[in-house]
Amino acid sequence: MDANINNTEVKKKTIFSGIQPSGNLTIGNYLGALKNWVGLQKDYNCLFCSVDMHSITVRQTPAELRRRSVETLALYMAAGIDPEENILFIQSHVPAHAELAWVLNCYTMFGELSRMTQFKEKSQRHSENINAGLFTYPALMAADILLYQTDLVPVGLDQKQHLELTRDIANRFNGVYGDTFTVPEPYIQKIGMKIMSLTEPEKKMSKSDLSGGSVGILDKRDDIVRKIKRAVTDSGSEVRYSEDKPGVSNLLTIYCAFTGKTIEEAEKEFDGQGYGTFKAAVAEVCADALGVLQDRYNEILKDKDYLNTMLKNNAERAAYLARKTLSKVYRKIGFYQPK
């Protein structure tokens, strides 16, 4: 496949984003990230990655990681991302990510990494394995983004701090060596940017939660409905978005993110109806939307040959673009390159 991008594409701005293939993707991942990518793809040059190298900062079962790395990309496609128009690839297939990460590690401060909330949380949760990769993870994430001269990074709210660090690293490097990296902007949608756990609505919904607080994109309809119907609300009965009603507010957010309605419209719709009716409606829109996605996903997974060819072609396209930035960086920092 021709690795060059054509003239019309050159004028478009670039988007990069990724999801770790480390657990069952949740409706948090879908509503906070994936769903927004679908709407952006026609206006930008997009690279969407399954970031397997990030996943090994926490112990993975090799066979599962291998399977999920591809399945994550199949989910991107099922959600509506076109693998011909965009570059969908697995991070470890493009060695430039690891190479640039090493360089950026040398331009990232210990103090900056120590302040990262995700590092603090994960090192508490995995206290038996606080490895160096977990600590330097944001430098690899910065490499992912900066390699492609990315303008915009569509993510959920929890990644904002990593994005700010990426910007600081890019500015620092550009300050020393002159313009090298585009300084990226985060793109965070208001509705859906932080989907909370259904059982503990003060906590973020997460892939690692197996207790019923997370709805998996691939969950069965019955499970989706059961989890939403059991979601924690409060002792009142009014369907209203408010800080003192975190459970109801979260369900309203989920409902609006799936239907495209505003919070006010949803509040009006359920005015005077109890939580039971409201939860049943949320469960239905969620299960319907995921059902459509799951059907497409199962179709896509049937054609392994297509997936493998797509992966190889797209890794080549990504590697070509990444190499351009990496060569520039190596030249600027003083690595000898024979002519």
Ligand code: TYM
């Ligand atoms: P990850 O795999 O934890 O999550 C993938 C995406 O889903 C969003 N997200 C959520 N959004 C709303 N509510 C939630 N409960 C929720 N949970 C997750 C995340 O914000 C993210 O957008 N470090 C990243 C992966 C990454 C990356 C990158 C992202 C690696 N390199 C470069 C963007 C650009 C991560 O762990 O995401």
